[in-house]
Amino acid sequence: MNARLLNWFKFSSPATFYPLAGRLVPIFTLIAVALIGVGLYMSFFVAPTDYKQGEGYRIIFVHVPAAWMSMFIYLIMAFWAGLGLVFNTRLSGMMTRALAPTGAIFAFLALWTGAFWGKPMWGTWWVWDARLTSELILLFLYLGYLALQGAIDDTRRADRAGALLVLVGVINIPIIYYSVQWWNTLHQGATISMDNGSKMGVTMLWTMLIMALGFWAYTIAVALVRVRSIILEREADTTWVSELAEVRR
Amino acid sequence: MKARHKRLGFLAAGLVGLGVAATLVFNALDSNLSYFFSPTDVVQNKAPADHVYRLGGMVQQGSLERGQELTVKFLVTDTANTVKVAYTGILPDLFAEGQGVIAQGRMGPEGVFVADEVLAKHDENYMPPEVADALDKAHKGAPTGVANK
Numbered sequence: 524m525n526a527r528l529l530n531w532f533k534f535s536s537p538a539t540f541y542p543l544a545g546r547l548v549p550i551f552t553l554i555a556v557a558l559i560g561v562g563l564y565m566s567f568f569v570a571p572t573d574y575k576q577g578e579g580y581r582i583i584f585v586h587v588p589a590a591w592m593s594m595f596i597y598l599i600m601a602f603w604a605g606l607g608l609v610f611n612t613r614l615s616g617m618m619t620r621a622l623a624p625t626g627a628i629f630a631f632l633a634l635w636t637g638a639f640w641g642k643p644m645w646g647t648w649w650v651w652d653a654r655l656t657s658e659l660i661l662l663f664l665y666l667g668y669l670a671l672q673g674a675i676d677d678t679r680r681a682d683r684a685g686a687l688l689v690l691v692g693v694i695n696i697p698i699i700y701y702s703v704q705w706w707n708t709l710h711q712g713a714t715i716s717m718d719n720g721s722k723m724g725v726t727m728l729w730t731m732l733i734m735a736l737g738f739w740a741y742t743i744a745v746a747l748v749r750v751r752s753i754i755l756e757r758e759a760d761t762t763w764v765s766e767l768a769e770v771r772r
Numbered sequence: 773m774k775a776r777h778k779r780l781g782f783l784a785a786g787l788v789g790l791g792v793a794a795t796l797v798f799n800a801l802d803s804n805l806s807y808f809f810s811p812t813d814v815v816q817n818k819a820p821a822d823h824v825y826r827l828g829g830m831v832q833q834g835s836l837e838r839g840q841e842l843t844v845k846f847l848v849t850d851t852a853n854t855v856k857v858a859y860t861g862i863l864p865d866l867f868a869e870g871q872g873v874i875a876q877g878r879m880g881p882e883g884v885f886v887a888d889e890v891l892a893k894h895d896e897n898y899m900p901p902e903v904a905d906a907l908d909k910a911h912k913g914a915p916t917g918v919a920n921k
Binding site: 652726 | 776864865890893894897
């Protein structure tokens, strides 16, 4: 038990995580480029036309994976935030901070593409129904976290304050996910769910899953790049950073 | 008990407390968060009689009447009850009989819901046209003996 714990804690040290992240970045970048490339080709040329919505539905291949990611990144942030508060590890706060901008981008993308889809299909850009409103709140949570974390100079205190905000906001995630079941909303119910499987054509489903996996790989790659620069910034005064080949020059 | 166990305990208690609070709040708000009322709500007088609200349901098959110029009348159903809706204006592309719809407006004097905005509600199904055709045929009791789905 003790040995296993020790092993995990080894990677919570920025000095060991920094080179590991550096090795992982190119791998995930490659996966992301390949999957999103294939996914976009399938979205535009392979996936069949929808029986009711025609070609306009193709925006869901970006919209749905972006919305999934916006929720999932928040959960991962909450995980890191909780870990940081309990174990007081430095890396957790850095990971939370590194993931937040990507989460905010995906939340914005989900709202933006949703508006583009909504205008021709529903007849409106925006409605204040439970699904759309709770997703907008998610975007504000990301922005609020970034603002709060950035407003405090002492990084350890900034991380703790941010972690609390992230954990309080985690209540919003099940609300977004179940909003279409709990209340009458204009937004349709889940096409792909754990209880009912999928309600879309097979090719469409694969296209969407490939896009989602591509977004995953992108998120990991970009978060690792970001966490590496956060580590360098915060540990600038340490000897291990001054001994790095890329720093010494 | 180490300090980190204590912190974990605080964290867990905090999250549980938050969850309970949220559940209570949403129970109290209940249907106030719903975007629309169903025809059954309207028939049971749960919808506000004297101000604007939204009515949601399915456009009943064969109920669409086109009146003068852009005026249309149709029945909105949730299979249990129906409400008649009158609307003047441009309908969204997805508007059709058998399709989900949300109309915003108020109840008129003769029990006709007068809408000033009509939105199409899409369902969660996405499929190629061939599949939709096949399902349609199977649904109507296919002569080829395909099992009804």
